[in-house]
Amino acid sequence: MRRTRVKFCGLTDADDLASAIAEGADAIGFVLWPGSKRAIDLAALQLLASRVPAFVTRVGLFVDPSAEEVEACLPWLDLLQFHGDESPAFCARFGRAWIKALRMRDDIDLYTAQRDYAASSALLLDAWRPGVPGGTGETFDWSRIPADLEKPVILAGGLCAENVGQAIAAVAPFAVDVSGGIEASAGRKDSARMRAFMSAVASADRR
Numbered sequence: 001m002r003r004t005r006v007k008f009c010g011l012t013d014a015d016d017l018a019s020a021i022a023e024g025a026d027a028i029g030f031v032l033w034p035g036s037k038r039a040i041d042l043a044a045l046q047l048l049a050s051r052v053p054a055f056v057t058r059v060g061l062f063v064d065p066s067a068e069e070v071e072a073c074l075p076w077l078d079l080l081q082f083h084g085d086e087s088p089a090f091c092a093r094f095g096r097a098w099i100k101a102l103r104m105r106d107d108i109d110l111y112t113a114q115r116d117y118a119a120s121s122a123l124l125l126d127a128w129r130p131g132v133p134g135g136t137g138e139t140f141d142w143s144r145i146p147a148d149l150e151k152p153v154i155l156a157g158g159l160c161a162e163n164v165g166q167a168i169a170a171v172a173p174f175a176v177d178v179s180g181g182i183e184a185s186a187g188r189k190d191s192a193r194m195r196a197f198m199s200a201v202a203s204a205d206r207r
């Protein structure tokens with residue numbers, strides 16, 4: 001049976017992190033962009049990342065960071081996720097696996113993007129809202145994702161327990177990524193919502 005991987009994003013709290021791991025998240029996202037309501041600082045990253053067990057991927061989210069900012073976080077991250085206008089060369093310079101988040105503006109060409117970001121481990125596709133680099137809580141038209149992309153797709157943007165089954169049926173992504181859809185309030189996750197999300201993904205995978 002095919003299994004859709006799940007990334008829970010925007011964790012800020014140790015209890016929420018423990019719940020996310022208990023519910024079976026494959027990856028945990030830490031927002032390291034200070035402009036986010038879900039941002040954590042380096043001290044919190046150290047604390048939270050040290051509680052993530054082996055085989056769960058620790059992902060750091062950045063928006064147009066300096067190289068020094070990324071380098072300071074590297075000891076606590078397995079994977080880098082870039083949400084800004086970072087060039088492919090910048091994303092690749094840290095010697096760490098990385099993914100590129102692409103916001104689905106009307107004129108985006110995903111074939112060109114996957115060629116430009118050929119060295120990425122996957123493309124994360126998220127909703128476009130002008131001036132907001134991520135975590136919008138909004139969906140986009142999933143039929144805009146071509147079925148023949150070579151890069152693994154991580155589907156993001158407004159997912160929740162109620163719509164993730166439909167999203168998996170429509171896109172068959174490698175992974176799904178959720179933040180607002182498992183939250184009780186900005187940055188605080190809700191364990192019942194996390195469980196419902198995991199259960200909806202598992203149901204979709206069984207179909």
Ligand SMILES: O=C(O)c1ccccc1NCC(=O)[C@H](O)[C@H](O)COP(=O)(O)O
Nearest residue numbers: 009036134135137156157158177179180
């Ligand atoms: O969450 C943020 O505030 C954020 C800010 C800047 C860049 C990225 C950010 N979040 C990224 C994500 O959490 C994911 O792309 C997410 O899965 C989509 O968020 P949501 O629509 O709330 O599920």
